[in-house]
Amino acid sequence: MPIRVTVWNEFLHEQNDEKVRAVYPLGIHQAIAEFLGRDAELAVRTATLGQPDNGLPQAVLDQTDVLLWWGHMGHQLVDDMVVERVYQAVLDGMGLIVLHSGHASKIFEKICGMPSHLLSWQERGEGERVFVINPAHPIAAGLPQYFEIPKTEVYSEYFSIPAPDSLIFLSWYPSGEVFRSGFTYERGRGKIFYFSPGHETYPIYKQPEVQTVLRNAVRWTARTPNAPRIVYRANTPVLRPHADMGENR
Amino acid sequence: MPIRVTVWNEFLHEQNDEKVRAVYPLGIHQAIAEFLGRDAELAVRTATLGQPDNGLPQAVLDQTDVLLWWGHMGHQLVDDMVVERVYQAVLDGMGLIVLHSGHASKIFEKICGMPSHLLSWQERGEGERVFVINPAHPIAAGLPQYFEIPKTEVYSEYFSIPAPDSLIFLSWYPSGEVFRSGFTYERGRGKIFYFSPGHETYPIYKQPEVQTVLRNAVRWTARTPNAPRIVYRANTPVLRPHADMGENR
Amino acid sequence: MPIRVTVWNEFLHEQNDEKVRAVYPLGIHQAIAEFLGRDAELAVRTATLGQPDNGLPQAVLDQTDVLLWWGHMGHQLVDDMVVERVYQAVLDGMGLIVLHSGHASKIFEKICGMPSHLLSWQERGEGERVFVINPAHPIAAGLPQYFEIPKTEVYSEYFSIPAPDSLIFLSWYPSGEVFRSGFTYERGRGKIFYFSPGHETYPIYKQPEVQTVLRNAVRWTARTPNAPRIVYRANTPVLRPHADMGENR
Amino acid sequence: MPIRVTVWNEFLHEQNDEKVRAVYPLGIHQAIAEFLGRDAELAVRTATLGQPDNGLPQAVLDQTDVLLWWGHMGHQLVDDMVVERVYQAVLDGMGLIVLHSGHASKIFEKICGMPSHLLSWQERGEGERVFVINPAHPIAAGLPQYFEIPKTEVYSEYFSIPAPDSLIFLSWYPSGEVFRSGFTYERGRGKIFYFSPGHETYPIYKQPEVQTVLRNAVRWTARTPNAPRIVYRANTPVLRPHADMGENR
Numbered sequence: 004m005p006i007r008v009t010v011w012n013e014f015l016h017e018q019n020d021e022k023v024r025a026v027y028p029l030g031i032h033q034a035i036a037e038f039l040g041r042d043a044e045l046a047v048r049t050a051t052l053g054q055p056d057n058g059l060p061q062a063v064l065d066q067t068d069v070l071l072w073w074g075h076m077g078h079q080l081v082d083d084m085v086v087e088r089v090y091q092a093v094l095d096g097m098g099l100i101v102l103h104s105g106h107a108s109k110i111f112e113k114i115c116g117m118p119s120h121l122l123s124w125q126e127r128g129e130g131e132r133v134f135v136i137n138p139a140h141p142i143a144a145g146l147p148q149y150f151e152i153p154k155t156e157v158y159s160e161y162f163s164i165p166a167p168d169s170l171i172f173l174s175w176y177p178s179g180e181v182f183r184s185g186f187t188y189e190r191g192r193g194k195i196f197y198f199s200p201g202h203e204t205y206p207i208y209k210q211p212e213v214q215t216v217l218r219n220a221v222r223w224t225a226r227t228p229n230a231p232r233i234v235y236r237a238n239t240p241v242l243r244p245h246a247d248m249g250e251n252r
Numbered sequence: 253m254p255i256r257v258t259v260w261n262e263f264l265h266e267q268n269d270e271k272v273r274a275v276y277p278l279g280i281h282q283a284i285a286e287f288l289g290r291d292a293e294l295a296v297r298t299a300t301l302g303q304p305d306n307g308l309p310q311a312v313l314d315q316t317d318v319l320l321w322w323g324h325m326g327h328q329l330v331d332d333m334v335v336e337r338v339y340q341a342v343l344d345g346m347g348l349i350v351l352h353s354g355h356a357s358k359i360f361e362k363i364c365g366m367p368s369h370l371l372s373w374q375e376r377g378e379g380e381r382v383f384v385i386n387p388a389h390p391i392a393a394g395l396p397q398y399f400e401i402p403k404t405e406v407y408s409e410y411f412s413i414p415a416p417d418s419l420i421f422l423s424w425y426p427s428g429e430v431f432r433s434g435f436t437y438e439r440g441r442g443k444i445f446y447f448s449p450g451h452e453t454y455p456i457y458k459q460p461e462v463q464t465v466l467r468n469a470v471r472w473t474a475r476t477p478n479a480p481r482i483v484y485r486a487n488t489p490v491l492r493p494h495a496d497m498g499e500n501r
Numbered sequence: 502m503p504i505r506v507t508v509w510n511e512f513l514h515e516q517n518d519e520k521v522r523a524v525y526p527l528g529i530h531q532a533i534a535e536f537l538g539r540d541a542e543l544a545v546r547t548a549t550l551g552q553p554d555n556g557l558p559q560a561v562l563d564q565t566d567v568l569l570w571w572g573h574m575g576h577q578l579v580d581d582m583v584v585e586r587v588y589q590a591v592l593d594g595m596g597l598i599v600l601h602s603g604h605a606s607k608i609f610e611k612i613c614g615m616p617s618h619l620l621s622w623q624e625r626g627e628g629e630r631v632f633v634i635n636p637a638h639p640i641a642a643g644l645p646q647y648f649e650i651p652k653t654e655v656y657s658e659y660f661s662i663p664a665p666d667s668l669i670f671l672s673w674y675p676s677g678e679v680f681r682s683g684f685t686y687e688r689g690r691g692k693i694f695y696f697s698p699g700h701e702t703y704p705i706y707k708q709p710e711v712q713t714v715l716r717n718a719v720r721w722t723a724r725t726p727n728a729p730r731i732v733y734r735a736n737t738p739v740l741r742p743h744a745d746m747g748e749n750r
Numbered sequence: 751m752p753i754r755v756t757v758w759n760e761f762l763h764e765q766n767d768e769k770v771r772a773v774y775p776l777g778i779h780q781a782i783a784e785f786l787g788r789d790a791e792l793a794v795r796t797a798t799l800g801q802p803d804n805g806l807p808q809a810v811l812d813q814t815d816v817l818l819w820w821g822h823m824g825h826q827l828v829d830d831m832v833v834e835r836v837y838q839a840v841l842d843g844m845g846l847i848v849l850h851s852g853h854a855s856k857i858f859e860k861i862c863g864m865p866s867h868l869l870s871w872q873e874r875g876e877g878e879r880v881f882v883i884n885p886a887h888p889i890a891a892g893l894p895q896y897f898e899i900p901k902t903e904v905y906s907e908y909f910s911i912p913a914p915d916s917l918i919f920l921s922w923y924p925s926g927e928v929f930r931s932g933f934t935y936e937r938g939r940g941k942i943f944y945f946s947p948g949h950e951t952y953p954i955y956k957q958p959e960v961q962t963v964l965r966n967a968v969r970w971t972a973r974t975p976n977a978p979r980i981v982y983r984a985n986t987p988v989l990r991p992h993a994d995m996g997e998n999r
Binding site: 381383384385386387397398409410411415418419422423424426428429430432 | 634671
Binding site for chain 1: 362366367370371374375417438439486
């Protein structure tokens, strides 16, 4: 059974800015959906801010194993009820991959419990080197020990996030910055991956190494079938008496 | 210079429930303030929900190095603006110690980025064994490798929290439960400690081992003087050119 | 392509002790290999201490994606060169699953960098409850939120190990103990899982939940195809000059 | 009572190499001991490889709250019994600060359980930027959000270490590298800090920010008075019967 992937995009830049449209004429979501869709084990659909329910009604989330999130200028336009719905879906096992400027999205901030929009940034059009610092992690499979992105937006520490559960990538920029550029969290039954490389005018999602990362991340974050179901009990015998387990039974 | 401690209590049970008043006649906050206050290195005050600004105007937070938080039935009565103020204070370096049922407080949920109110619980009046699993941690100083609480409220896994940055205590209950009962997070410049032992009718805060934990925790979470100040830069040269650092200078 | 699994057993108890032979007549390794072997995606072989090279010549490790390790009374009989070979194989990507008393094996101690043989234990023949505390982890898939083992050997904290990279299971025992009973480490390109339930005379490896854990763990620890290859450089240009990456290229 | 600090140095370069002697005429250990010694709360002594017991007989370790370790060309000359003695002392609560090339020392490798000598390096004489990524950590107190070292030796990822318990510093180098340059581990009752800045011919230990880091690290790693004492029990009642804790007592 394929992994069901939904690529979400606010889809604003592409409609308003010719420079963005030149790189991603059908939208960033379509570009990502296109290369993920070539993977026979993935069933990919897209959703956008302008659709009813911001493209994410409960029925879509219920049929999504991994949600990729691209947002930038429209973070505040996402409905709080949609954010809450995505949050609950993640806690219940839906994977979440947060892309680039999505660090400032409502959903990522809520999950971080920190003001994750805070970092330093600059558009210099210079390059970035992405180092793998956890070569055991499946998200790094198929990569060299570091790879380069020719033109990127600089994101620099300090980045206001909780210490990752697993830190996989560190980025270097020629202008003097470092950044924790790829890392994971586990929250409830859900797995989250953040990846900073990506931009609306630099064609970073067309780069093979970046596509490898996202293909790996889809598999890693995908909803685990049969994850333990949690039942919380309020002032009722939490568990059956341990006497059942003793030597005398 | 002493560590400035503010003990916050919703202070509701003690006014409404004779059983609680019998144990903590002046309120849980006063009982905690009393034993902390005997420590010459601490300057202790209290604050309660019913005071203006829920007892926590900005001026109080500005002069607080560690805030202890007791809440139970009144979580929803805490003003959202006060929660936001405490949140910003923690990110800026104020320590936070969350006690027992405070796991379900607005402030702890916001910091966790998870529904930390979710756990199983039961009031059986049985005992609890608290094991130290990180004997290097200063919060465990002065304790034996485990200690016992004669009568407690059972809190049981699964507990809906992010994996702690440091897990210090695990609790065992005779009725068949385990719990991550003491752990830390670091968020921004702030340090947070959660400790589950404590209750409004069992006199747990009068137990020497529990007092030791809280005295240690006050020191560990206390605001670090001169913590690095973070300045975020938006599309301005993030750092001075690295050419300054090369061989030719 | 199937995951290539090698189940290693010192295979001493079964030859010397009738009580053990009664439970595992062909050896613990054969019992484990039997249920893993029913999984069509796994190709399972066994190896034992008494074979040449302790059953683990380089050629076997080179064709092993996951090694399961059972040892108890014969830890000191394992050749140091074999331990070194397994260690290098793990760092290079071979998965390692350490079972029960394997916490005191040379290989696990070397990986822990701590005296992981240190814990408290007791053979009481009572039960154990194993709680899932990270329901997002694939090793917990297919399990309830906790399960019970009818008769077990008690392992108790403090357990002298490094804080796990991911703590998945906590165990409770009626006689008053808790234990970190299942957790992972990532080391180099290798993934390690330790699981304490298991014993030579209690038929724990015949229990469905335990078999589920081990089947999941084999998949989770299995060698990642195409993990990044690391090349270390000594005083040669570590990377090509960053000038290649600047605005002028 | 002051923190008792022992600064250990192999003290070889300074005797054999004029360039090193020019920077540290009395040895690196004396330079470090000098600035630490100006701190009234520290009682500082030194020890070197050439002394009996490599300068570290049991009596010295017993009176040491923090050991700083500088080694480079003489790692293999350290007696294995001394390494074992230091290892046991760390597990028992003595702090350990491993400096620069000490990443390849026997003691650090043993604690890491990984081949921590593996990293890429280059002596280019260029600069280094050290970013604070955990501003809550006391070891970062008194620092700006990043600081610069004018001339340094490049250490580059991938660095073959276990994921730190707390990652505090990340370094950037103009030639295109990043490095986890400061981090902690907790092992048993002991606390360990590794810090890569430092070198035998660049006067890095004379730089105020580096001295601040080491002064902070001495306090953070220092032996905790009254850390829990662990007693391991073998097949004796691990704990007194839980019946003691039930409702009927």
